[in-house]
Amino acid sequence: MPKVAFLKVPIAFLLLLAGASEFEASPDEAPRSTVTAEAVERYQASIRARMAGADALPDKADDEWTSSDSLRKDLIGLVGGVSENATALEVGSYFGYTTRILSHLFKRVIALDAVPELLQANRDYNYDRDNILYIRFHTTDHDWGIFNLNSIQVVFLDASHDFETVMQDIDNCLRIPTVSLIIFDDYGAEEGVRRAVQQFVSAGRLRPVALLGEGAEGPWRLRDGREVKEREAIACEVLRR
Numbered sequence: 001m002p003k004v005a006f007l008k009v010p011i012a013f014l015l016l017l018a019g020a021s022e023f024e025a026s027p028d029e030a031p032r033s034t035v036t037a038e039a040v041e042r043y044q045a046s047i048r049a050r051m052a053g054a055d056a057l058p059d060k061a062d063d064e065w066t067s068s069d070s071l072r073k074d075l076i077g078l079v080g081g082v083s084e085n086a087t088a089l090e091v092g093s094y095f096g097y098t099t100r101i102l103s104h105l106f107k108r109v110i111a112l113d114a115v116p117e118l119l120q121a122n123r124d125y126n127y128d129r130d131n132i133l134y135i136r137f138h139t140t141d142h143d144w145g146i147f148n149l150n151s152i153q154v155v156f157l158d159a160s161h162d163f164e165t166v167m168q169d170i171d172n173c174l175r176i177p178t179v180s181l182i183i184f185d186d187y188g189a190e191e192g193v194r195r196a197v198q199q200f201v202s203a204g205r206l207r208p209v210a211l212l213g214e215g216a217e218g219p220w221r222l223r224d225g226r227e228v229k230e231r232e233a234i235a236c237e238v239l240r241r
């Protein structure tokens, strides 16, 4: 039964995307959101594999927008065993690949994205998980105050990667009183993320606790061939005065 309900929507979603070679979110929603046709094919293939019994997620080498297998492994090492009663907020959840890992590690996951079609795809991808709440949320247009009365311990920040937006997003994450750990994806690959994190570290508001993912053995390469010297992601503890 659930399979039928689950299949109906992705097909509608994929048909919607099939019309265009690239799906672009409307500019006022998420200016930098472009989902490639190839990424949609990956998503489809991953769902097909799941239905055939496998549960392998696409790696960063397959879809540059998601996290690597190595980052997921490190994430499990970092919070596994201590996060089972905690809530994670995933800011920028895309097709739901990392949401899936978080939903196994945490008691609850709140998955945010500016693009409703992606939240729908995430929900379909994770149809068998029952601890994920999906919220259409744009980090610079919408009110972060809606999270303040919830108990959220960990944030996985992976939405816009430009310096100004990341600065604002970090500031907003720090205003959620219960947040104690923020994980920054694309720390290595995106200069904007790195600079923003470093500013908060210098200001004594964040303290790095672990480097995660690709790059443990020296420089690594993105799918497009670009060499990255820094580690893929960083986890920082929140320092509160």
Ligand SMILES: C[S@@+](CC[C@H](N)C(=O)[O-])C[C@H]1O[C@@H](n2cnc3c(N)ncnc32)[C@H](O)[C@@H]1O
Pocket (backbone or CB within 6 Å): 030, 031, 032, 033, 065, 066, 067, 090, 091, 092, 093, 094, 095, 096, 097, 098, 099, 112, 113, 114, 115, 118, 137, 138, 139, 140, 158, 159, 160, 165
């Ligand atoms: C790199 S992808 C996230 C990948 C995902 N966390 C994973 O590991 O598979 C970035 C996502 O953030 C969304 N996004 C970009 N800017 C945003 C913003 N300012 N507010 C909310 N969502 C945003 C995009 O629509 C996209 O789905």
Ligand SMILES: *[C@@H]1O[C@H](CO)[C@@H](O)[C@H](O)[C@H]1NC(C)=O
Pocket (backbone or CB within 6 Å): 081, 082, 083, 084, 085
């Ligand atoms: C989670 O909560 C349960 C029930 O209160 C408790 O037994 C368990 O030790 C908690 N786990 C952690 C990691 O705190």
